[in-house]
Amino acid sequence: MNTPKRILVVSRSTKHCRRAVAMGISMAQKHFGALYLMHIIHDPFGLDGWNLPIPSFRDEYERMAAAARKDMDRMVADARADGLVVEEFIKDGKPAEEVLKFVKETGIDLVVIPAHEEGRLEHFLYGHDIDTIIRKLPASIMLVKEKE
Numbered sequence: 001m002n003t004p005k006r007i008l009v010v011s012r013s014t015k016h017c018r019r020a021v022a023m024g025i026s027m028a029q030k031h032f033g034a035l036y037l038m039h040i041i042h043d044p045f046g047l048d049g050w051n052l053p054i055p056s057f058r059d060e061y062e063r064m065a066a067a068a069r070k071d072m073d074r075m076v077a078d079a080r081a082d083g084l085v086v087e088e089f090i091k092d093g094k095p096a097e098e099v100l101k102f103v104k105e106t107g108i109d110l111v112v113i114p115a116h117e118e119g120r121l122e123h124f125l126y127g128h129d130i131d132t133i134i135r136k137l138p139a140s141i142m143l144v145k146e147k148e
Contacts, residue, residue: 004110004140005033010099010133011072012040012114020114020144021072025079025086027110027142037076037088038102039069040095096132108139115143 009024011017021037028035076086091098103111113130134141 002109003031003033005031006036006107006109007031007033007112008036008038008099008103008106008108008110008139009112010038010040010095010114012095016146017114018071018075019146020112021075023142023144024112025075025084027112028086029079029082029084033109035079035084035086036102036106036108037072037086038099039072039088039090040098041090041092095129096136099129099133100136103137103139110140110142111137112142112144115145 004027007024007028009017009021011021024035024037027033076088080086089102091102099111102108111133113133115130130143
């Protein structure tokens with residue numbers, strides 16, 4: 001793999017994404033690369049014909065996303081203060097489709113994605129998106145495991 005110059009970190013706005021964001025920041029700083037941070041806003045309660053009255057899942061999802069986003073905003077602010085240029089994007093839609101489209105359009109060299117044991121809610125929300133991304137991605141990929 002050549003030295004990555006265009007690094008994309010995919011955040012699903014969960015607490016498990018913090019380590020992936022930190023790894024992407026570190027790689028961009030080390031290789032003097034550009035860092036792109038994509039927040040995927042995937043609302044399974046409003047897409048694809050879902051019309052389930054599950055307010056507790058929706059509330060939990062929204063609380064989880066807000067807390068994770070606040071933490072990642074702090075991490076990105078610290079990196080920017082150190083001189084790193086970070087471009088953030090918020091994509092609303094199916095995670096696999098949005099990531100693949102963005103990578104192709106921008107010529108990303110390396111995609112950093114969190115890889116962890118998903119809880120029941122995350123599995124319900126994201127399904128098999130990581131598997132789809134891995135199979136179809138036209139760039140190198142780094143899966144970042146959460147420390148135990």
